[in-house]
Amino acid sequence: MQEIKPSHDRREYICINVDKVYDWVVKELSFDFSPAGPISFPGVTPPVDFTGAAVTCKVTPSATNPIVILNREDRTFTIEGSRVCLQxxxxxxxxxxxxxxxxxxxxxxxxxxxxxxxxxxxxxCAPKGTDVEITYTDLDCFVCTTGTLTATAGFISFTALSISVSVCQSIQSTFPVTVEFLANYCEPRADLPSSCSPTGRPKQCHGLFPSTNC
Structure with a gap:
């Protein structure tokens, strides 16, 4: 006998809200910088012997305004024989x-x-109205040079500090849209089989109880 599927198994057109990706590029960026002057190190109190000290670094996107679009300018390019307006x-x-x-x-x-x-x-392709989203797929840094370290109360000074930062970034221009497509509704998976463990009992002391004289 042919199985009759319930109505919720049938395909139908549904609408969902998604972000349309207008364009997407992946870029690398590396740069060096050298902080000037004493750097705040809470908890440092002189004198400190920095002989043999290791200096490392960590880099994270700023908690406030990690990405700021300063300017968006239309420019015309010829791509595969066609004129295209990009930003x-x-x-x-x-x-x-x-x-x-x-x-x-x-x-x-x-x-x-x-x-x-x-x-x-x-x-x-990021026309006015689109959002530009940047995701860091890799963000790292290392200390190239330090020079001589000197401690004062709450600060450490470096005579030749140089830090290198490397960035791998995914840049997308997006805009929220509502799309329609033909789809099947999902069904829940089958529950995993389970069984109760048999009731256990402690071992008996055979030969002591029950008494063989009983």
Whole structure:
């Protein structure tokens, strides 16, 4: 006998709200910077012997305005024989870099966040009204040089500090749209079989109880 599927198994047109991707590029960005002056290191009190100390860093997108679109300019390009209007974007990226100084005895000092700003330009289809979203697929840094370290109350000074930052970024221009398509409704998966464990009982002391004289 042919199985009759319930009505919710049948395909039908449905509408959902999604973000349409107008354009998408992946770019790499590397830059060096050298913070000037003493850097805030809460908890540092002189004197500190920095002989053999290791200096490392961490970089994260700024908590406030990590991405700012400074300018969006229309430009015409010829692509495969056709004239296409694209947008030339000037983008400001804001980062926070933290330094970690580790002494040979294991003592660690962590700096306050060092704000770093870098700007770049990218061309893609991002007409007025679209949102530009940047996702960092990789964001890393390393300390290239430090020079001599000197501690004062709450600060550490470096004579030749240089930090390198490398960025891999996914840049998309998007706009919310409502789309219609033919689809099947999903069914829940079958529940996993389960069974109760048999009731256990402790071992008996045979030969002691019950008594063989009974």
């Amino acid at each position: 030339h974007l000037s983008v400001q990226k804001n980062f926070d870099v933290t330094l970690i100084v580790t002494l040979p005895n294991g003592t660690m000092y962590t700096s306050a966040a060092i704000p770093v700003t870098r700007c770049e330009q990218v061309t893609l």
